Amino acid sequence: MSNAALAPSTAEPLLQVRGVHTFYGKIQALRGVDVDVHAGEIVTLIGANGAGKSTLMMTICGNPRAREGRVIYAGEDITDLPTHTIMAKSIAQSPEGRRIFGRMTVLENLQMGATLQDERHFDDDLRRVFTLFPRLKERATQRGGTLSGGEQQMLAIGRALMSRPKLLLLDEPSLGLAPLIVKQIFDVIRELNRNEGLTVFLVEQNAFHALRLAHRGYVMVNGAITMSGTGRELLAREEVRSAYLEGGAH
Amino acid sequence: MSAITSGISQTPEGAERELENQRDAARGEPPYTPAPSADSRLAASLKDAAMTAAVVAVLTVFFFAFRTDIAVGGLNLTFRWPLWLSWVAIAFAGRFLISYFLFRAPERAVAGVSKSTSVRPAKRFSAGKIFGIVMLLAALALPFILNTLLPSHNRYLLDLAILILTYVMLGWGLNIVVGLAGLLDLGYVAFYAVGAYSFALLAQNFELGFWVCLPMAGFFAAMWGIVLGFPVLRLRGDYLAIVTLAFGEIIRVVLLNWTDFTGGPNGLLGIPKPTLFGLEFKSGAGSFAEATGIPYSPIQRFIFLYYIILALALLTNFITLRLRKLPIGRAWEALREDEIACRSLGINTTNVKLSAFATGAMFGGFAGSFFATRQGFISPESFTFIESAIILAIVVLGGLGSQVGVVIASVVMIGGIELLRNLGFLHALGFDPTEYRMLIFGLAMIAIMVWKPRGLVSSRSPSAIYKEKKKIGADLVAQGEGH
Numbered sequence: 001m002s003n004a005a006l007a008p009s010t011a012e013p014l015l016q017v018r019g020v021h022t023f024y025g026k027i028q029a030l031r032g033v034d035v036d037v038h039a040g041e042i043v044t045l046i047g048a049n050g051a052g053k054s055t056l057m058m059t060i061c062g063n064p065r066a067r068e069g070r071v072i073y074a075g076e077d078i079t080d081l082p083t084h085t086i087m088a089k090s091i092a093q094s095p096e097g098r099r100i101f102g103r104m105t106v107l108e109n110l111q112m113g114a115t116l117q118d119e120r121h122f123d124d125d126l127r128r129v130f131t132l133f134p135r136l137k138e139r140a141t142q143r144g145g146t147l148s149g150g151e152q153q154m155l156a157i158g159r160a161l162m163s164r165p166k167l168l169l170l171d172e173p174s175l176g177l178a179p180l181i182v183k184q185i186f187d188v189i190r191e192l193n194r195n196e197g198l199t200v201f202l203v204e205q206n207a208f209h210a211l212r213l214a215h216r217g218y219v220m221v222n223g224a225i226t227m228s229g230t231g232r233e234l235l236a237r238e239e240v241r242s243a244y245l246e247g248g249a250h
Numbered sequence: 251m252s253a254i255t256s257g258i259s260q261t262p263e264g265a266e267r268e269l270e271n272q273r274d275a276a277r278g279e280p281p282y283t284p285a286p287s288a289d290s291r292l293a294a295s296l297k298d299a300a301m302t303a304a305v306v307a308v309l310t311v312f313f314f315a316f317r318t319d320i321a322v323g324g325l326n327l328t329f330r331w332p333l334w335l336s337w338v339a340i341a342f343a344g345r346f347l348i349s350y351f352l353f354r355a356p357e358r359a360v361a362g363v364s365k366s367t368s369v370r371p372a373k374r375f376s377a378g379k380i381f382g383i384v385m386l387l388a389a390l391a392l393p394f395i396l397n398t399l400l401p402s403h404n405r406y407l408l409d410l411a412i413l414i415l416t417y418v419m420l421g422w423g424l425n426i427v428v429g430l431a432g433l434l435d436l437g438y439v440a441f442y443a444v445g446a447y448s449f450a451l452l453a454q455n456f457e458l459g460f461w462v463c464l465p466m467a468g469f470f471a472a473m474w475g476i477v478l479g480f481p482v483l484r485l486r487g488d489y490l491a492i493v494t495l496a497f498g499e500i501i502r503v504v505l506l507n508w509t510d511f512t513g514g515p516n517g518l519l520g521i522p523k524p525t526l527f528g529l530e531f532k533s534g535a536g537s538f539a540e541a542t543g544i545p546y547s548p549i550q551r552f553i554f555l556y557y558i559i560l561a562l563a564l565l566t567n568f569i570t571l572r573l574r575k576l577p578i579g580r581a582w583e584a585l586r587e588d589e590i591a592c593r594s595l596g597i598n599t600t601n602v603k604l605s606a607f608a609t610g611a612m613f614g615g616f617a618g619s620f621f622a623t624r625q626g627f628i629s630p631e632s633f634t635f636i637e638s639a640i641i642l643a644i645v646v647l648g649g650l651g652s653q654v655g656v657v658i659a660s661v662v663m664i665g666g667i668e669l670l671r672n673l674g675f676l677h678a679l680g681f682d683p684t685e686y687r688m689l690i691f692g693l694a695m696i697a698i699m700v701w702k703p704r705g706l707v708s709s710r711s712p713s714a715i716y717k718e719k720k721k722i723g724a725d726l727v728a729q730g731e732g733h
Contacts, residue, residue, distance in 0.1 A: 095590060106714040107716045111577075115596060141712065141716060184376075
């Protein structure tokens with residue numbers, strides 16, 4: 001597990017978040033956030049409840065919009081584009097709370113994920129997802145809403161992968177799942193990154209697993225980035241350990 | 251790679267599934283059970299029906315099969331086997347229909363345990379399909395059945411059938427908006443009105459016939475669907491319902507007050523009747539009777555109208571069923587499930603919503619122009635809110651998104667209202683059903699919603715079936731998604 005192998009390169013990052021301020025009405029959720037995600041990296045963003053992690057994720061997707069600052073993907077300013085246009089630029093998202101289409105079958109959910117893809121790729125992509133998550137294949141004809149939490153998370157990731165993304169945005173994939181399932185899902189993310197060079201931006205509360213998985217990490221407190229570094233560095237830091245790993249007071 | 255991912259543990263998932271089921275139960279949803287196979291259900295239903303028929307046969311044999319009349323020198327016994335047998339047959343058929351279509355899952359199925367059904371036969375003759383075909387054949391033969399069985403009430407019943415079919419079509423149209431796309435529309439009657447007035451005005455001002463105006467009426471209604479769609483793009487649920495309700499009323503009030511154009515409360519008169527390739531249904535020259543040599547009868551026009559609305563309704567159904575299997579139809583359903591997820595998958599929800607509104611409105615417009623040609627006269631009074639409410643009730647009672655449900659609900663609701671109007675024999679008991687018509691009707695609706703909170707047909711059939719393919723040749727790939 002060579003986390004340090006992919007240190008930030010000198011090339012331009014695939015995703016740049018520059019000084020982003022986001023508001024919900026009058027309430028400021030993000031206060032000048034800077035985040036870089038380089039191609040081929042797994043980058044994680046950790047933080048407590050309400051820190052603004054998911055808001056950053058959603059701001060990257062254009063809903064809500066950043067009031068100040070820029071979001072640049074592959075050299076293109078995507079700050080003011082509508083969500084569906086952003087998602088058409090080889091970015092895929094597994095949103096917070098999974099948001100499976102409950103009354104539609106697993107297969108239909110995956111078809112929805114492939115909406116933007118050329119349909120000639122569908123069979124190959126479907127097979128790839130079923131290889132990554134054999135459980136989904138068993139449940140192909142089952143309604144999404146009847147899957148277990150772990151299976152739903154697999155479906156959310158599988159659905160996102162159906163659009164052949166270069167950048168995968170994952171919002172708390174470990175939420176509410178048994179530790180063993182979390183491990184399985186994180187193993188798949190690692191595999192995808194290592195074998196296919198998929199770039200992953202991972203928002204997590206489960207700091208320990210996320211930092212072990214990620215090449216680099218950011219810590220967010222009250223809508224601002226307070227720390228950053230490689231996964232190992234952050235894991236080793238006392239503030240991180242006390243705040244996010246041992247449940248200590250912050 | 252698969253070595254890592256394949257061995258997912260059973261235990262925590264089992265616990266989670268329990269939780270899911272509990273949550274479903276709390277929400278009033280039935281626990282997930284794999285649909286029992288059609289065959290076993292068929293067998294069980296047939297058994298049920300046979301038992302019911304046997305009970306009816308025993309109970310009614312003395313009442314129906316034997317009849318005694320006082321005659322000279324004692325009693326005169328007559329046998330009425332056909333009557334008895336027909337009641338037994340009715341009991342059998344009724345019980346079969348009920349157990350097969352209403353009580354859908356009589357077998358025990360363990361929740362969460364599904365057979366290895368990743369590969370399914372592509373072609374199945376499901377119960378729903380057989381039922382649909384039987385209903386279709388019955389609908390096609392209906393005018394002739396009525397003509398043979400009940401010639402005295404022929405015209406009245408045919409008229410009722412036309413009315414029911416109009417509501418079936420409207421229900422199917424609204425089903426696209428409410429059932430598939432999940433956009434609660436309380437102003438659907440507006441599109442019905444647009445269709446009717448489009449045809450009437452085009453016919454009067456430009457002397458165009460029904461068949462030319464029909465597509466135009468659909469087009470205008472679709473345009474109004476988009477006009478309504480734009481301001482409500484960001485609304486959902488209750489808020490959407492209020493705005494659509496207002497829209498329906500606005501259209502009606504405009505029609506009522508724009509006297510120069512629409513005739514105001516006086517309505518529009520003299521709307522032309524539809525023709526069959528230019529042949530009119532009347533006596534004399536240039537008529538259907540003259541051209542075909544069939545003697546003229548006023549009922550022919552009703553039969554013709556019946557087939558027009560049947561064809562229009564079937565067109566609606568066919569298009570809806572096809573669309574469900576296409577990306578746009580899937581997107582509608584996905585929109586109903588979760589709008590945010592839709593956007594995060596790169597779906598332009600604006601287009602999806604507008605297309606749903608436009609498609610639903612178009613069928614409303616078709617139905618409207620049919621209504622105009624059937625009545626020959628339209629006025630804003632025909633397009634009040636109660637119409638929207640009835641159509642929505644048909645869709646909700648039938649089961650959101652279910653095509654068969656809409657048919658059953660239309661027959662029950664429209665046919666039921668008519669039936670209550672005609673229960674004259676209850677007068678003898680000092681009870682006038684016509685006075686309590688709406689009350690009985692409301693109670694029936696409440697009963698259905700208590701008994702089947704998700705509508706009469708609440709199951710949803712998947713739009714795609716996963717079929718594993720061993721080898722994928724280039725020719726298959728070229729066909730598209732290949733399943």
